[in-house]
Amino acid sequence: MNPFLQIHQLGKSFGAPAGLLPTAWAALRRRQAAQPPRVHAVNGVSLDVQRGEIVGLVGESGCGKSTLGRLVAGLIEPSSGDVRIEGQPLLHGGPTSVHRQVQMVFQNPYASLNPRRRIVDTLTEAPVHHGIVPRAGARVHAAELLETVGLDASYLDRFPHQFSGGQRQRIAIARALAMQPQLLVCDEAVSALDVSVQAQILNLFLDLRESRGLTYLFISHNLSVVEYLADRVAIMYLGRVVELADTATLFAAPKHPYTQALIADAPRLDARATSYQPIQGELPSPLKPPTGCSFHPRCPVALPRCKTEAPALAEIAPGHLSACHLSASDVHQPAAIHVVAPPASLRSVA
Amino acid sequence: MSSGLPLLTVDGLTTRFRMPQGAVTAVNDVSFELQPGRILGLVGESGSGKSVTALSLLNLVDKPGQVDARAIVFKGEPLHRASPSRWNALRGDRIALVSQDPMMSLNPVIRIGEQLVETIRIHRRLSAADARRIAIDALERVGIPAPVERMQAWPHELSGGMRQRVAIANALVNQPDLIIADEPTTALDVTIQAQILYEMKRLARDSGTALIWITHDLAVVKDLADELCVMYAGRIVERGPVAELIRAPRHPYTRGLLDSLPHGRSAGGRLTPIRGAAPPLSRLPAGCAFAPRCPRAAAACGEPPPLSSAGGREFRCVRPL
Secondary structure (H helix, E strand, O other), X not given: OOOOEEEEEXXXXXXXXXXXXXXXXXXXXXXXOOOOOEEEEEEEEXXXXXOOOEEEEEOOOOOOHHHHHHHHOOOOOOOEEEEEEOOEEOOOOOOHHHHOOEEEEOOOOOOOOOOOOOHHHHHHHXXXXXXXXXXXXXXXXXXXXXXXXXXOHHHHHOOHXXXXXXXXXXXXXXXXXXXXXXXXXXXXXOOOOOHHXXXXXXXXXXXXXXXXXXXXXXXXXXXXXXXXXXXXXXXXEOOXXXXXXXXXXXXXXXXXXXXXXXXXXXXXXXXXXXXXXXXOOOOOOOOOOXXXXXXXXXXXXXXXXXXXOOOOOEEEEOOEEEOOHHHHOOOOXXXXXXXXXXXXXXXXXX | OOOOOOXXXXXXXXXXXXXXXXXXXXXXXXXXXXOOOOEEEEEOOOOOOXXXXXXXXXXXXXXXXXXXXXXXXXXXXXXXXXXXXXXHHHEOOOEEEEOOOHHXXXXXXXXXXXXXXXXXXXXXXXXXXXXXXXXXXXXXHOOOOOHHHHOOOOHHHOOHHHHHHHHHHHHHOOOOOEEEEEOOOOOOOHHHHHHHHHHHHHHHHHHOOEEEEEEOOHHHHHOXXXXXXXXXXXXXXXXXXXXXXXXXXXXXXXXXXXXXXXXXXXXXXXXXXXXXXXXXXXXXXXXXXXXXXXXXXXXXXXXXXXXXXXXXXXXXXXXXX
């Protein structure tokens, strides 16, 4: 059986923001025709997602995870590669029957709902337009949607400002469900919520997967949330997937040094004390990505080879892919890097 | 716990906002003590009053807000009676603030170095050259590479993580006794957050600066703070040493917060969220504000719960865990 969602060699590049004075100056000084620099926000990403699967997409700001989500939702056009839903290409201007399989839930429910429209209008506009429900039955449909996401059907005639953040996010989810999609792209969908409300929404996502067989591309920077929810996790760095594995494997035995650093740096409540041996430096500018492996300037175990040769994303164990020269060989002992006890001086502070 | 004279004693801090619909009490009878070099975590969800507590402690609450307290004593000085000019001398010198968004706290049209030097020379009679040396040293301490060159940078030339370090350096330059940090790492990526947490912990250890660290994320303060205050609807509902409080919370709200946090795999199981949502401060229930959401609520919760304390722990609950 074909995977439900196929992402093949997907790429998206943007021109650098124009009109910035320093850029113009530099171009003038060099007396060269300004070749607008391009940012490869997503660079050759391939990923298959099975029906009913939750795939977590994790990375720091600027890694391209939101751009990838928007490409999958068909909101922007890819520069290269393609996205297929049930084998059918998702094309701009292509048949809406493919597009409507994918809906999106955004981070900020204060921005994603039109403040001047009643909930019933927000929930019924798209399905009526696409002929999913007749206009006459739209209100009943909307009422059912509200009940699906755990809200009272009597809220239909209210406006967004009458709801709390968690309730608004439920409405945003109901709006996505109104098109009867198969795939939800959730872009930081619980990041703006308080933890007590976040837990309610995470439970709702799991309930919807059971009741509707939904598939999820779940974009988040929050590792605990992804570890809890996802079946598989893809780690992104500077536009590329650097590691992909099932969740248990990825968190128990991460292979890529960047994944290891992310997991070690994420604060956690359970027994393991965060060691605070942070990786150094910051994400390089995507306008000037480093040569070779893009992580090498921050990598604690980089080899001379990493500066010149970009590692390919390769299968190092069944279903476990990593883009690192070291994970391919046996030289690398993953546990050795980050399970470092804090210096005694630090521990004595606590 | 309490050895020697506390750096800061807060007793009965209450901040009200007079609104057309009536007064809203954003901070309600908050009391705590802080020793030099210690880190206090102030944890709560949005609207719990943690940020207003920070602003109240810095006397930065504007009208229609009104701050009252039985006492706020800082290094033996009663701050609740301090004059505006005294406050200007204290803020940025003895007590510094680090806010969530460094784009708000740094002036976008003044170079980094100038801003740091200004913070120093407003409070101390120093030559520009000496102030510059102190500023460069502060940038170096917060882990900014090439600090001499960075002095010339504009805020927009730096990344979010670097800007937040500059804001922290700005808080450090006068070696304050107390830094109040309001969600300073919330907007940052985890690898940058880890670097900053590491530096803050080192700072408290090395220079004896006390920290009040405000956050919504219990996991962030777990390894950072010595003591935690959990706030709900304007009140501190539980207070105690971090490890004990997280291992065995007494207040059902703290328990609910901990249970809401995902850890490990779901394996098909569900989280245990707190039901409902926090009540608006303008319509708080008569008794315990958490009672309508509390799984342990009983008739006795209709009365405001008194503060109970036992073994260095404090909580406001008549049916504690």
